[in-house]
Amino acid sequence: MTVKEFCRFYRISPSVYYRLRAEHRGPLETRVRFGIRILHGARMAWEAGLLSAAGESGSPAPTPETDCGDACRPTTERAP
Secondary structure (H helix, E strand, O other), X not given: OEHHHHHHHHOOOHHHHHHHHHOOOOOOXXXXXXXXXXXXXXXXXXXXXXXXXXXXXXXXXXXXXHHHHHHHOOOOOOOO
C-alpha cells in the first residue's frame, strides 16, 4: 500500500501521516525502487500498537482520528 492509499484508507491527510512519521508513531515503511510502501503486516502492527496503548493508559490512544473527529475513522463499507 502506498502512503497515498494508506492516507485514503484511514481518511487522514498526508500532512498528518508525515507528522506521525516524524513523531515515530507511524507504521513501518518499506522503501522500494520507486517509492515507499506500507506492508500489510506493518499496518496491522501499527493498529495493534494503537490498541495496546489505549489499553495500557486506560484512555484512548492518540490516533489520527483525534485530528479530525469521526469523519476520519476508517470504515468497513465498500464503495459501490
